[in-house]
Amino acid sequence: MKVKRMNFIVLTIFPEMFDPFWKHGIIRRAIDRKKIFASAINIRDFAKDKHRVTDDRPYGGGCGMVMKAEPLAGAIRAAQQKAPSAKTVLLTPQGRCFNQNLAQELASSDGVILACGRYEGVDERISHHLIDDEISIGDYVLTGGELGAMIIIDAVTRLVPGTLGSEDSAENDSFSTGLLEHAHYTRPRSFEGDEVPDVLLSGDHKKIENWRLETSLIRTFLKRRDLFGKKSLSPQEIDILKKWCLDIEKIIYDQSLRGSDTLSGAQ
Numbered sequence: 285m286k287v288k289r290m291n292f293i294v295l296t297i298f299p300e301m302f303d304p305f306w307k308h309g310i311i312r313r314a315i316d317r318k319k320i321f322a323s324a325i326n327i328r329d330f331a332k333d334k335h336r337v338t339d340d341r342p343y344g345g346g347c348g349m350v351m352k353a354e355p356l357a358g359a360i361r362a363a364q365q366k367a368p369s370a371k372t373v374l375l376t377p378q379g380r381c382f383n384q385n386l387a388q389e390l391a392s393s394d395g396v397i398l399a400c401g402r403y404e405g406v407d408e409r410i411s412h413h414l415i416d417d418e419i420s421i422g423d424y425v426l427t428g429g430e431l432g433a434m435i436i437i438d439a440v441t442r443l444v445p446g447t448l449g450s451e452d453s454a455e456n457d458s459f460s461t462g463l464l465e466h467a468h469y470t471r472p473r474s475f476e477g478d479e480v481p482d483v484l485l486s487g488d489h490k491k492i493e494n495w496r497l498e499t500s501l502i503r504t505f506l507k508r509r510d511l512f513g514k515k516s517l518s519p520q521e522i523d524i525l526k527k528w529c530l531d532i533e534k535i536i537y538d539q540s541l542r543g544s545d546t547l548s549g550a551q
């Protein structure tokens with residue numbers, strides 16, 4: 285049986301930017317193992333004029349140039365013909381903000397056509413007729429959509445079944461668990477006097493799992509408290525948080541036994 289591959293088609297005036305990207309790490313392995321299909325189409329190939337121009341001056345005046353509609357429209361239509369069931373996305377700061385949920389959504393689609401604009405922007409009529417979705421990779425300004433396309437392809441690829449080895453599965457990712465990841469350690473046991481926590485050397489897998497979950501919770505609490513608002517806690521996670529509450533209450537109670545002034549509200 286022929287297995288369906290996730291199809292990524294990038295539309296760009298700089299297709300060579302993607303050559304090194306296709307050639308390394310998990311992306312390369314996913315292509316080699318036929319889990320994904322990836323290609324870059326040069327928008328300039330769809331410019332009809334002698335000089336293959338892809339930009340022009342903005343109507344209404346002002347500085348900067350605008351990406352012309354016709355070459356990009358030609359490239360989009362060519363890509364849609366190659367991948368009729370793929371979703372066509374434009375990289376733009378005005379788009380939906382890319383995150384793990386959106387990566388998951390794209391990973392369960394048949395493919396993505398990623399249109400990369402350059403210059404001050406793309407002729408508005410491209411979005412009107414040819415784009416299914418606009419995506420931003422974050423609130424900062426890039427010189428073009430290419431790096432954004434790579435980020436999306438990178439994050440989506442590792443969610444395609446069979447692209448990660450079992451040793452680096454996506455299940456324990458922060459953002460799948462809703463928590464930041466626990467700390468990682470490897471050899472040597474002592475690095476410049478800094479020791480690996482004893483629990484990790486204990487061989488007690490239940491204790492190790494619990495320590496990892498607890499450090500995940502602590503890190504999330506200290507660095508990204510906002511993530512708790514987006515996550516439903518497991519009974520085990522609730523137990524750990526309740527234990528902290530009791531520990532903190534005990535610290536405060538012990539202070540009161542010592543007759544601490546600060547507890548009675550005195551300055």
Ligand code: 4GX
Nearest residue numbers: 375376401405420421425426428429432
């Ligand atoms: N997340 N940019 C795109 C040109 C442009 C402007 C408007 C289409 C419409 C960006 C981001 C980003 C800069 C890429 C402007 N193209 N893309 N470019 N942030 O900043 O995705």
